[in-house]
Amino acid sequence: MLKECRKGHIFGVPVADGQVALGQVIVPLASNFLAAIHRDLIRADETDVLAARLDTPVIFAETMDFKIREGVWPILGSRGIPGSIRLPNYTVWVEPPGEYRIQSIDGTVGSSAISAETAGEMRHQKSYAPAFIEAALQALHGFRPWVSAFDEIILPSGK
Known part of the structure; x- marks a missing residue:
């Protein structure tokens, strides 16, 4: 079962x-x-x-x-x-407009761009x-x- x-x-x-x-x-x-x-x-x-x-x-x-x-x-x-458990945020490249954004665990992509530096510190x-x-x-x-x-x-x- x-x-x-x-x-x-x-x-x-x-x-x-x-x-x-x-x-x-x-x-x-x-x-x-x-x-x-x-x-x-x-x-x-x-x-x-x-x-x-x-x-x-x-x-x-x-x-x-x-x-x-x-x-x-x-x-x-x-x-x-x-x-103490915090949900992770991930980085994702959005094309267009050609920028990094934050993606939540459920796949929702944020509407604001993040810097390449910030994205580089995050996981996919x-x-x-x-x-x-x-x-x-x-x-x-x-x-x-x-x-x-x-x-x-x-x-x-x-x-």
Whole structure:
């Protein structure tokens, strides 16, 4: 049975040896979602997952929802989004008129131009495969080698 991905859902991302990293759906987006995934690993059979701290994610990335929908990343509960979580803004080039603008997570593009310097400090919106997120978590915990591509989704305070 397919599961629906909803804002606030807490899910488990399998990492290794029966351990999962907890994630939370921050914003559902069609067949993707913005995820905040946390460093600490818990046993997959632990009962009190909602007692975990979910306010300091190590990974903050958009990914596809099929692992949740198929139950591979099981939904373990639900709770409100921590106030410390801020939605990202991205940069996008708008042609015409040929200028950078801010784009929100839902794809809405702002009406005012931003400078090339400001745009250069921002990221473009990008989605990552669930397998990439799993691999980054495994590398973060020493279960596989680290590759520099993981730097794209690991928050600066995460390593």
